[in-house]
Amino acid sequence: MSDHPEDGPPNESSSNASEKKKRGNDGMQRRDLLLGGSSLAAMTALAATAPATAQVQQAAPAPAAAPASTGPKLGEILPFPQPPRPVITEPDWRKVPQPKPVSIRPPKGAPNILVILQDQTSYADPSTFGGPINFPTMDRLAKEGLTYTNFHVNSLCSPSRTALLTGRNQHQNSQAAVVDGATSYPGDTGMRPKSVAPIAEILRQWGYCTSMFGKSHETPPWETSMSGPFDRWPARQGFEKFYGFIGGEKNLFRPYLVDGTTELGVPRDPNYHFNVDITDKAIGWIRGTRSLTPDRPFFMYYATGGAHPPHTPPKEWLDVYKGKFDQGWDKLRGEILARQIKMGLMPPGTKIAENPPEIPKWDALSDDAKKVLSRQMEVYAGYAEHTDREIGRLIDAIGDLGELDNTIVIYIAGDNGGTAIGGLNGTFNEWSNLNDAPEDIPYLKTRMVEYGGPNSYPNYSVAWAMAGSTPATWCINACQGGGQNQGMVIRWPGGIKSKGEIRRQYTHLIDVGPTILEAVGIPEPKIVNGVEQIPMAGTSMIYSFDDAAAKDRHTVQYNECSGNRSIYKDGWMACVMHRAPWESSPRVDDYAKDKWELYNVAVDFRQATDLAAQNPAKLKELQDLFHQEAIKFGVYPMDDRSFARLNATNAGRPDIMAGRTEVTYYAGMTGMAENVFIDTLSRSYVVTADLVIPKGGANGVVVSQGGLFGGWSLYVKDGRPKLAYNWLAREKYFIEGKEALPEGKVTLVYDFTYDGGGLHKGGTGVLSINGRKVGEGRINKTQGAVWSLAGETADIGMDAYSPVCDDYDPWENAFTGTINTVKIKHKA
Structure with a gap:
C-alpha cells in the first residue's frame, strides 16, 4: 500500500481481521484462486468448496483440478470473470451435454x-x-x-x-x-x-x-x-x-x-x-x-x-x-x-x-x-x-x-x-x-x-x-x-x-x-x-x-465541516467551533486563531467540561493528529464560506449554465432544478415566447420557475397574458395584459428590469404582444439568493411542481396552444 493520502488508512486492525476468520470465513481461506486466465477452473473449484463460499453454477466441463495460487481471493476483483466459451466441434446438439448457466450468489445463508x-x-x-x-x-x-x-x-x-x-x-x-x-x-x-x-x-x-x-x-x-x-x-x-x-x-x-x-x-x-x-x-x-x-x-x-x-x-x-x-x-x-x-x-x-x-x-x-x-x-x-x-x-x-x-x-x-x-x-x-x-x-x-x-x-x-x-x-x-x-x-x-x-x-x-x-x-x-x-x-x-x-476497535476519527472540526482518539476529543451553524461568516478569518476545546468524552459524553487549559499536552497531541488525518484523507483546504458556496462561479464547480446569458427552451422541458436553468435571481432578464394560438384562444402556463414557496410564472388566463411573482409565500405580485393573445403566430415577451442594489430589491415588469406593450407593473420584492435548490423546478408549458399562484389548477395547468420556443436572456 502506498503512503499517498488518497489511499486512505488500512481497512482494519489485525485483530479485527482474525475475528473475521473466526466467524464463518474459513472457506474464504481455501479459495485463493487466481481469477484470470484460469477462471473456469477457479469457478469449478469454487463450486466444490465449503458452504460459506459463493454459489456458482458451472457453464461447461472443467479441468480436473484448479492450480494453487497466491493471487487475490475470490471477490477481491469484481466483477467475477466469465468462464471462457468452450470450442465445440460436434455439430449435433444431441451429442453435446447441455451447459449449465453461470449464476453468482453470495455465501450460503447470507442475510x-x-x-x-x-x-x-x-x-x-x-x-x-x-x-x-x-x-x-x-x-x-x-x-x-x-x-x-x-x-x-x-x-x-x-x-x-x-x-x-x-x-x-x-x-x-x-x-x-x-x-x-x-x-x-x-x-x-x-x-x-x-x-x-x-x-x-x-x-x-x-x-x-x-x-x-x-x-x-x-x-x-x-x-x-x-x-x-x-x-x-x-x-x-x-x-x-x-x-x-x-x-x-x-x-x-x-x-x-x-x-x-x-x-x-x-x-x-x-x-x-x-x-x-x-x-x-x-x-x-x-x-x-x-x-x-x-x-x-x-x-x-x-x-x-x-x-x-x-x-x-x-x-x-x-x-x-x-x-x-x-x-x-x-x-x-x-x-x-x-x-x-x-x-x-x-x-x-x-x-x-x-x-x-x-x-x-x-x-x-x-x-x-x-x-x-x-x-x-x-x-x-x-x-x-x-x-x-x-x-x-x-x-x-x-x-x-x-x-x-x-x-x-x-x-x-x-x-x-x-x-x-x-x-x-x-x-x-x-x-x-x-x-x-x-x-x-x-x-x-x-x-x-x-x-x-x-x-x-x-x-x-x-x-x-x-x-x-x-x-x-x-x-x-x-x-x-x-x-x-x-x-x-x-x-x-x-x-x-x-x-x-x-x-x-x-x-x-x-x-x-x-x-x-x-x-x-x-x-x-x-x-x-x-x-x-x-x-x-x-x-x-x-x-x-x-x-x-469488548475493547473499542475504532479508536481514531476526524470530522470537518466548513472549518468546524474535531479529532477523536481513545476517549479524548479536541474540537473547534469555527462558524456556528446559524452564522453566515466565520468567527475568525484565520484557522490558526481558532480556539480549540478539549474533552475527555470517555467520562464526559456531554462535552460539558473543557480541559484545554488543564491539559495542553493532550490538546497539542490531538491537534497534531488532526493535521495528520487531514492530510491523509484529503481534508485540506478547509472552506468556511456559507451562502457564497451556493453560487457555482464563486465555488468553482462545474455549471452547465456557466457563462451563458441566453438559453432557448422547448415545449415539454420540465423538472429542471435551478442549477440546470438559467439564473433569474437578482438580475434583469427578458423572456420571449414564440407561440401559436389556436382558434378560440389558449390558456395555461408558458414558463414557470419555483412554486408555492417562492417563484414566478408567465401564463395565459382567459386568453390574456399574466405574470405572477411569489416572494417567499409572503407577498405576491401580478402583472396582467390588457389584451388577449390573437390567433396564429404570436411573440409574447416579459421584460423585467431589476432595481439593483442588493438582494430582495424590486423591479419593473413589462408584458408585450407582437412588439406592443399590453401590461406593466411593479414587483416590490424579489427572491435574492436561491429558489429551492432541487426542491422546486422550472418548467416549459406547465407549472409541474407546486403552483406559483392559485390563478390556475395545481395539476391541470398545461398551455393549450403551441410553444415553439421560450428564450430567456440576461439584460446588461
Whole structure:
C-alpha cells in the first residue's frame, strides 16, 4: 500500500481481521484462486468448496483440478470473470451435454440487509434514547437487538450519506459539504471517485437484489438534468431499484419523483404523502423479489425524508403532541436526561452541557413566542413519530414474509443532528432564512393555523434541535456534541445472541460497510469494474455484537465541516467551533486563531467540561493528529464560506449554465432544478415566447420557475397574458395584459428590469404582444439568493411542481396552444 493520502488508512486492525476468520470465513481461506486466465477452473473449484463460499453454477466441463495460487481471493476483483466459451466441434446438439448457466450468489445463508436512515433527527429525540417522541419501531428493534449509544455521523447530510454508503470518510468520497456547495478542491468536488465503490455495487455483483427508497443527496447538481451523466445517480451506484428524489429536500405532499433515472413528475393525489409512498413502494419491491427470486437475498437502503424540513406530517399527525412542549426547551432537556439515566443510557450524576449564549432561556420569552415555538416542536414530533411508524410498516411486511430473522436491520436515527436553518425563531417557509429574509415572531403567529400543513414549508427553532442533543448541545454543521452524536440500533437474530443490551463502543457511519461485508462473509474488493479501490476506513462492529465489554476497535476519527472540526482518539476529543451553524461568516478569518476545546468524552459524553487549559499536552497531541488525518484523507483546504458556496462561479464547480446569458427552451422541458436553468435571481432578464394560438384562444402556463414557496410564472388566463411573482409565500405580485393573445403566430415577451442594489430589491415588469406593450407593473420584492435548490423546478408549458399562484389548477395547468420556443436572456 502506498503512503499517498488518497489511499486512505488500512481497512482494519489485525485483530479485527482474525475475528473475521473466526466467524464463518474459513472457506474464504481455501479459495485463493487466481481469477484470470484460469477462471473456469477457479469457478469449478469454487463450486466444490465449503458452504460459506459463493454459489456458482458451472457453464461447461472443467479441468480436473484448479492450480494453487497466491493471487487475490475470490471477490477481491469484481466483477467475477466469465468462464471462457468452450470450442465445440460436434455439430449435433444431441451429442453435446447441455451447459449449465453461470449464476453468482453470495455465501450460503447470507442475510438480507436493511439499512434505515432517518433524516435530521436529533440524538435524544427518539424514546429509545430517552427522548419525548414516541418511536415504537426503534424501541421494538432495540428490545430485540442492540442499542449503540456512542454512534457518530458527519456534520452535514451529503458527507454522512456517502460515508454510510461506502465505508470511507467524507473527503475520500469528495463530499466535504452538501453536494450543492461543492468546489473544485479534491476532497470537495461532490463527485465520488470510481476508486470508492459503494456497498450496494459490491453486493449487487455478489448476486444481491439491491434497492434504495427515499432521499438521495449525493448526486452533483450539474449532473441532474436530462443530459446526465447518470453515473452518480443511485440507479448507477449499485441500486438496481431507486424510487424517491434527488436533492436535499422536497415538498412531502408534492415531490418531484424519480424512478431509476426517469422523472415521474408530481403525484396527482390530494391525500399523497412521501413517507407513505416510499414505504408502499419498498414493501412492493420486497414482496416481488421474494416471490420471483427467493434464492437471492436483498439489500435495501431506506432513506426516509423524515424528519428533515419541511416539517409537514399527514394532517392526522398535526395535533398528536398538542401541549406536550409547553414547558419549553430548558425543562425538556432535564426531563430527557432523567429518562436517559433511568434507562441506563447515561450514568447517574451526568449533567447537561450548557447551550451557547445565543440560545435564549425559555422563561425569558414572550407569551406569543412561546405559543409559536411550542407549536413548532409539536408538529415536528408528530412528523418524526409518523416517520418511525412508516418504518414499522416496512419491518412488519418483512416479518410477514418470514424474512425478518434473517435480516440485519441497522436503524440510524439521524444523519447530522437537528437542523439549524430555522434560526432562533423557526420559520413558516424555510426558504426565507436561506434567502436571508428571516421571519419574526409576529409574522409567524399569523401563520400558526397553517403551520405544518400543505401550504407551509416549516422548520423549527434551532433551540429545539439542541434540546434533542441532550445531554450534549449543538446541532447540524457542528463537529461536536449534537452535530455528530446519533442513536443507532441493530437487530439480527441470526448473528446476534444478545437482546435488549446497550453497546458503548465508539462507532461511526463508516463502520456500517465493513460490518455488512463481514456479516455476509465476503471480502472487501481491491478492484471494482477495473479500478483499484481505496481501502475502507471503517471497522466492522461485529466484534461488539456479543461482547459488551469488548475493547473499542475504532479508536481514531476526524470530522470537518466548513472549518468546524474535531479529532477523536481513545476517549479524548479536541474540537473547534469555527462558524456556528446559524452564522453566515466565520468567527475568525484565520484557522490558526481558532480556539480549540478539549474533552475527555470517555467520562464526559456531554462535552460539558473543557480541559484545554488543564491539559495542553493532550490538546497539542490531538491537534497534531488532526493535521495528520487531514492530510491523509484529503481534508485540506478547509472552506468556511456559507451562502457564497451556493453560487457555482464563486465555488468553482462545474455549471452547465456557466457563462451563458441566453438559453432557448422547448415545449415539454420540465423538472429542471435551478442549477440546470438559467439564473433569474437578482438580475434583469427578458423572456420571449414564440407561440401559436389556436382558434378560440389558449390558456395555461408558458414558463414557470419555483412554486408555492417562492417563484414566478408567465401564463395565459382567459386568453390574456399574466405574470405572477411569489416572494417567499409572503407577498405576491401580478402583472396582467390588457389584451388577449390573437390567433396564429404570436411573440409574447416579459421584460423585467431589476432595481439593483442588493438582494430582495424590486423591479419593473413589462408584458408585450407582437412588439406592443399590453401590461406593466411593479414587483416590490424579489427572491435574492436561491429558489429551492432541487426542491422546486422550472418548467416549459406547465407549472409541474407546486403552483406559483392559485390563478390556475395545481395539476391541470398545461398551455393549450403551441410553444415553439421560450428564450430567456440576461439584460446588461
